[in-house]
Amino acid sequence: MLRLARLYRALLPAARSQMLVYRAQFVLWLLSGVFPLVMLAVWLAIVDEAGPLLGWQREDFIAYYVGAAVVHQLTFSWVNWQWQDEIRTGALSTRLIKPADPAHHFISEQLSWRIFFLMLVVPAVAVAAWLSPALTFDLTPARAVGVALSVILGFALSFAMASAFGVIAFWSTQSNNLYHLWYGMGQFLSGWIAPLAMFPTALRQAARWLPFRSMLGFPTELLTGQLTAAETVAGFAVTLLWLAIFGVLYRVLWRRGLKRYEAVGA
Amino acid sequence: MGRYLRLLAIFYKNTLIGELEYRLGFWANLALSLFWLLWAALSVRVYFFHANDIAGWTYPELLVVMGLFFAMNGFRQLVLEPNLSLLPEYVRLGTLDYILTKPANSQFLVSLRRLGVYNWGDPLLGLGLVAYAFWRLGRAPRLADGLLFLALAAAAMVILYAFSLLLQTTTFWLVNVNEVDTLVMGLLETGRFPVSFYRGWVRVALTVVIPVAFLTTLPAQALLGRLGWLTALLAGAVAVLLFAASAAFWRFGLRYYTGASS
Numbered sequence: 001m002l003r004l005a006r007l008y009r010a011l012l013p014a015a016r017s018q019m020l021v022y023r024a025q026f027v028l029w030l031l032s033g034v035f036p037l038v039m040l041a042v043w044l045a046i047v048d049e050a051g052p053l054l055g056w057q058r059e060d061f062i063a064y065y066v067g068a069a070v071v072h073q074l075t076f077s078w079v080n081w082q083w084q085d086e087i088r089t090g091a092l093s094t095r096l097i098k099p100a101d102p103a104h105h106f107i108s109e110q111l112s113w114r115i116f117f118l119m120l121v122v123p124a125v126a127v128a129a130w131l132s133p134a135l136t137f138d139l140t141p142a143r144a145v146g147v148a149l150s151v152i153l154g155f156a157l158s159f160a161m162a163s164a165f166g167v168i169a170f171w172s173t174q175s176n177n178l179y180h181l182w183y184g185m186g187q188f189l190s191g192w193i194a195p196l197a198m199f200p201t202a203l204r205q206a207a208r209w210l211p212f213r214s215m216l217g218f219p220t221e222l223l224t225g226q227l228t229a230a231e232t233v234a235g236f237a238v239t240l241l242w243l244a245i246f247g248v249l250y251r252v253l254w255r256r257g258l259k260r261y262e263a264v265g266a
Numbered sequence: 267m268g269r270y271l272r273l274l275a276i277f278y279k280n281t282l283i284g285e286l287e288y289r290l291g292f293w294a295n296l297a298l299s300l301f302w303l304l305w306a307a308l309s310v311r312v313y314f315f316h317a318n319d320i321a322g323w324t325y326p327e328l329l330v331v332m333g334l335f336f337a338m339n340g341f342r343q344l345v346l347e348p349n350l351s352l353l354p355e356y357v358r359l360g361t362l363d364y365i366l367t368k369p370a371n372s373q374f375l376v377s378l379r380r381l382g383v384y385n386w387g388d389p390l391l392g393l394g395l396v397a398y399a400f401w402r403l404g405r406a407p408r409l410a411d412g413l414l415f416l417a418l419a420a421a422a423m424v425i426l427y428a429f430s431l432l433l434q435t436t437t438f439w440l441v442n443v444n445e446v447d448t449l450v451m452g453l454l455e456t457g458r459f460p461v462s463f464y465r466g467w468v469r470v471a472l473t474v475v476i477p478v479a480f481l482t483t484l485p486a487q488a489l490l491g492r493l494g495w496l497t498a499l500l501a502g503a504v505a506v507l508l509f510a511a512s513a514a515f516w517r518f519g520l521r522y523y524t525g526a527s528s
Contacts, residue, residue: 034452035452035455038455038456038458038459041459041463041464041465041468042313042320042459042463043313044465045320045321045462045463045464045465046313046316046317046320048465049317049319049320049321050316050317053316173291174294177294177295177298180298181298181301184301184302184305185305188305188309193309193310193312194312194313198312198315198316199312200315
């Protein structure tokens with residue numbers, strides 16, 4: 001544990017300075033985070049016409065999608081691209097001679113972006129919620145801890161999932177396409193296109209058991225206070241279960257792929 | 267003009283020969299595109315569980331817009347992305363030197379040299395969705411509306427091209443603008459829905475500042491027979507103006523290009 005802490009004390013500043021070289025990229029990454037707000041516009045247009053939906057007012061949709069935009073930026077991991085690139089070009093070889101597992105480098109890179117995001121955007125959203133009556137989150141300290149925990153687990157799950165797909169690149173050049181397919185189906189079931197409450201019951205039940213909600217809908221629903229204690233516990237249980245599944249899958253594929261990679265002698 | 271058409275024929279023959287070596291990737295892309303199209307069309311159905319129409323658009327009418335969005339995005343991937351997104355690379359590595367010494371218009375060369383052959387299926391699939399939407403509506407567009415649509419679609423392609431070139435040309439000052447393509451894609455993404463879905467200043471911005479309304483909403487309205495010739499003239503004027511502005515900005519930017527080694 002101590003060794004790991006020392007490792008990240010070295011890796012994180014390095015990742016931060018690397019990020020600062022590409023500031024424009026960071027800004028564009030921030031801008032890309034407004035996509036969920038497109039969905040918000042659609043729902044507001046529907047509410048304007050049809051009135052409150054299943055008890056959801058305008059304010060509920062605004063709080064949900066602003067929360068979802070923040071949660072998405074914190075959890076969504078694109079590490080499958082890095083795995084594929086490094087495996088395909090052989091850049092992985094230089095990483096392998098370093099003492100720390102390549103995953104640690106990727107994690108610290110992604111963490112440094114998120115730390116900046118936390119420092120810039122979360123205070124801005126908090127101030128907006130405080131100033132504007134249209135945007136309210138009534139957070140209790142206990143729920144705030146729950147939200148933080150669910151976001152961390154959501155990021156871990158997203159990272160494990162993207163890595164499990166990313167290391168498929170040891171065998172196939174189509175690993176990114178496979179991940180796109182999987183993730184694309186997930187966008188619908190994650191609570192992105194519609195809050196899960198707007199789904200027909202059968203779909204909603206299915207979405208609760210699938211991994212995608214853990215990375216978007218679940219933390220957001222916790223944030224907006226829509227979940228009972230039992231639903232909260234169930235959400236965490238499902239998240240942990242999928243985290244275990246994809247974590248093991250990624251490590252197994254990684255070990256096998258690595259043997260193959262060495263065998264090719266790249 | 268004839269010379270430029272001959273050049274295009276040579277360029278595209280070469281790209282085709284190069285890309286057809288990767289036939290698996292080509293079919294995989296087509297299958298993926300089809301999947302995305304169906305998935306997008308199905309997932310917006312969830313909105314219509316709660317309302318019969320949104321801001322005056324029924325489900326099949328919305329599908330017309332979505333089909334055009336796929337077609338425009340396909341055009342972006344087919345023509346714009348393979349060319350314009352290489353510009354920062356040209357400037358950083360100095361490859362632009364070679365392009366400037368060639369005896370043809372430099373804007374023509376950086377804009378149309380390549381073709382993303384992998385993505386030729388997307389525009390066709392998008393238009394297929396439009397056809398399906400009209401089948402669901404139980405009618406065909408009238409001939410006059412079809413002609414109006416063709417004019418607006420051409421204007422839309424010019425507008426998207428000019429807008430991308432305007433953004434990419436900033437590379438002469440900023441060098442590292444690799445993400446402009448992501449930004450263009452993000453802006454185009456808002457064209458998945460008609461602009462009347464957006465309210466207040468967002469709608470104004472999407473019509474006046476960033477010309478998203480011209481890309482999908484107006485051509486869709488033309489095809490549905492809800493648009494007059496006057497708006498089409500306006501779209502044409504916007505296209506011509508933006509194209510002229512982008513060409514002027516390109517020439518202006520070139521003056522700041524010093525080559526990589528000097």
